[in-house]
Amino acid sequence: MAPPARGGYSSNVNLVLLFASALACLFVAGRLWWYSREVVLLERDVEILQAKLQGSDAASALAGGKLDCGDLGPGLSGLHFNVRQNAAPVVPPGLVGPMVEDEAIDTVTDDGEGREAPLLGQLDGVRDGYVYGWACQRAKVSTALKVVLYINDVQVGMVHADKPAPHSIVNRICTGPVSVEMHLQPARNVAFRFKMPRLPDGLYQLRAFAYHPDGRWRKELYMSPLSFYESDARPDLAEAIRRKDDIIRARNAQVASLYEELNTRGAWESVTSEPRVRTFAPKQGQDSVPRLLVFIGVNSDPGDKHHRNFLRATWMKNETALSEMGVAAKFIVGKSDWLPEKEVTELADEMAEHGDMVTVDIKGYEDAAKKILAFYRSVALTTDADYYFKVEKDVVVNIGNLVDYLTPTRDRGNLFMGCMKSGEVVTDPKRAWYEPQHYRFGDPIGSDKKLSYPRHAHTQVFGLSRNVAKYLGQNADVMHGYAHDDVTVGAWLLGLDVEFKDEGRLCCGECRGDDKSRACISFFQTGCSGVCSPETKVMKIFETCAKSRG
CATH class of the missing domain: 2.60.40.10 (Immunoglobulins)
Structure with missing residues (x-):
């Protein structure tokens, strides 16, 4: 995500995040080097074997390092x-045709x-x-x-x-x-x-x-x-x-x-070549299915079962009550060819047991913004709802308050809802939150020579109304991403006729048990994917401040 505007981070947190980012870069670079090295070695082995088939002296020369990879003499390269x-024992005729x-x-x-x-x-x-x-x-x-x-x-x-x-x-x-x-x-x-x-x-x-x-x-x-x-x-x-x-x-x-x-x-x-944004067309046999008020997609990684269980025991527990309020809540899990077989099997078993997961194809390592696009492409184009909310893991949602907040404006088709912020575009690669494509945001001006991101919502919770979500889903293939997913979503919507709704109740950080806390729609803490220390806080916040009716 981009640098937060509400609240700050300690220097220790910045160092940890910078170290984690460096490790991630090293991992990707190492994987690319390994696959490239693997192909080079395999091609070298093939060339040696091919030379042996020819009975050529080039095989021993290559194996001994006397020839460069790919150089096997006339007629043997590649x-x-x-x-x-x-x-056949006889020599066949030449080619004719x-x-x-x-x-x-x-x-x-x-x-x-x-x-x-x-x-x-x-x-x-x-x-x-x-x-x-x-x-x-x-x-x-x-x-x-x-x-x-x-x-x-x-x-x-x-x-x-x-x-x-x-x-x-x-x-x-x-x-x-x-x-x-x-x-x-x-x-x-x-x-x-x-x-x-x-x-x-x-x-x-x-x-x-x-x-x-x-x-x-x-x-x-x-x-x-x-x-x-x-x-x-x-x-x-x-x-x-x-x-x-x-x-x-x-x-x-x-x-x-x-x-x-x-x-x-x-x-x-x-x-x-497509027409403008279209209304939802239900699949055959689904004409009688009423439109949902909101579809909530909870961002989750394949190995996050323990985090999913926190939410299954709290605000996602009563599926019948959610359905009666026009709410569907599902975990959005990215699948790829890189998943180990054991993890794939465990994920399939969990999906069969709970039925509350949607998998999206992210083709190996992908950034968070592309997973958001995969969510809208998979869900907004196939499930009819007035709103589509993306929520990070360990966020606690008060479903009753969310329903009350959305119902009066459910006929609106161009809303972007969240806790809006801006922030500095970091142009120094040595600093945390570095933006490699900073040049796209203009030239530094003013006495401090800094750039600012366009307005965008905190990544932990944000929502789009149906036409905006379907627009992203239909045009996902040409949406350009930046280093931070919250900035990326704001950039996607900057040039559209979309109303930005800044709602502070979507980003409550503390649950004090008073009327103000009980009016909150969702709880998360800046610097964590949701509330920090979810093992102890998710249930406490839910019971005290987020337990919805039903």
Whole structure:
């Protein structure tokens, strides 16, 4: 979050936060270094094995450090090996067929025709007499994706990609975020396998082109052209190569995923082609479900079960009473491929036991602002409510007071509610709360030469009315984030016709048991995710100041 305006932090807290931030940066940098190092080592192993298959002296030279990684001499750098265990005893004929330049239709780049999303796909490699690859195809297209293959620019055959790609990373690349057009399905991942013709031993170049369903254009897949060496030698080494290549291919797919994520062109095209903010359309069979007054999403990490239990024992305890007041309260838990299997299993068991959790896909390590967007995309576009509140863990909410506060304005569609603040934009990387993108907030002026953030709400509790929440959900792919999630939300709304409602009762810090405390809507303490020392304070505050009717 940004530097607080209400209350301050001690120097000790700042040092602890700065140390924690440094550790987090070191962790991410270390992980990136490890994966990069892993790929380099794997590629080096593959090159050594490939050289052994050739019986080349380059293998011993490489292993002994006499050659740079990737330098295996003529015809050996970066090759895939097609090793066949049962090669034909006779030499097969040469390649005969149409040439790659004989195709009459246009070959396009990533831009397609400029009117539709680019076709994403990749050659995985050549092994055991087969070509493998995958692509992403829009679910609304009924025909299988056509892929034509060429060896040394001579057409050798055609195959249809009509089977699910086997790797989960490929599925993530294709499905991506949920489409803002609710009636459209995201792209599905399709894979192909093509049986290679018999070839004499030697070096070859493979190319693969995927065709538009209407045959209007074709696009060359990533990793094409791909060099491979045809051989029937030593299947034990071939198996080693296959295993190494499988891991490298997975890493290549991750890189492709990052490339697509960073390339926001497609995301902008998807949102700019949409109509203006739409009213909620209930799903089939849900016409009789009344609109909620408020949906409360409690931000929670997968391993925070003990914190969730604090709230389950207090203000989230009586689900029936909440429902009668038009309130739904769920924990919003981020899921990703980085979760250990044990943690995934425990999370699934907890979800089945309590039924009060919503998972959002955050694709590995993500910042808090992107999780907020995932919340609005997952909930505001599928659950009809007048308000959507984001609440941090260990925040104590007085549901009765919240209902009384929201009911008189439930027909408003453009409210941003919270404890509003501003604060200094920290431009010094050595200080806590540093903002790497400080230049976006203008130039320092005045005697103190400081910048100020635009007005925004404390991150512990804030709420948006339905149209504002749906706007964020529909345009999540192009929302830009900053270092602190509270600042980021304020920046998203700064340019919109939104009313900022500063409500002090949403950020009460102490429960004194008097009438003023009992009028509070929510309790948290600056510097903590909710109230500090939740093990002892959550229940006490709830019983004394936040126990709602019902």
